[in-house]
Amino acid sequence: MAKEFTYHGKRLEELKQMSLDDVIKLMPARQRRTLKHGLSEKQKKFLEKIKTVIKPAKTHLRDLIVLPEMVGKLIQIHNGKLFVPVSITDEMIGHYLGEFALTRQKVKHSAPGIGATKSSAAASVK
Numbered sequence: 001m002a003k004e005f006t007y008h009g010k011r012l013e014e015l016k017q018m019s020l021d022d023v024i025k026l027m028p029a030r031q032r033r034t035l036k037h038g039l040s041e042k043q044k045k046f047l048e049k050i051k052t053v054i055k056p057a058k059t060h061l062r063d064l065i066v067l068p069e070m071v072g073k074l075i076q077i078h079n080g081k082l083f084v085p086v087s088i089t090d091e092m093i094g095h096y097l098g099e100f101a102l103t104r105q106k107v108k109h110s111a112p113g114i115g116a117t118k119s120s121a122a123a124s125v126k
Contacts, residue, residue: 005090007068013088015068023068027094031065050075058083062121077101
């Protein structure tokens with residue numbers, strides 16, 4: 001049997017019914033302080049947008065904290081180059097959107113170029 005998700009002892013249904021002030025009290029310190037300052041106008045506008053729009057919403061708001069009302073939505077988060085599609089799950093509550101759209105990719109090296117080492121100078125160039 002699958003274990004039911006809880007966030008600090010509260011089920012997802014309970015979290016969705018709670019007010020934002022009550023959810024803030026459950027968050028870790030950094031997220032709690034950020035949300036106490038209040039959401040910016042852009043963040044408020046984006047939250048209203050994802051409530052109404054069916055298709056994936058695009059955003060540059062990497063500093064937005066995942067709230068219970070966002071669970072189950074598909075959001076495209078900008079990573080500096082392109083929009084990365086992210087499906088919000090219940091385990092993401094309390095994390096920042098930017099954590100799920102990585103800005104740096106793994107370095108992929110190939111063979112060394114000509115002149116990179118002393119032994120490559122003896123290699124024939126064709």
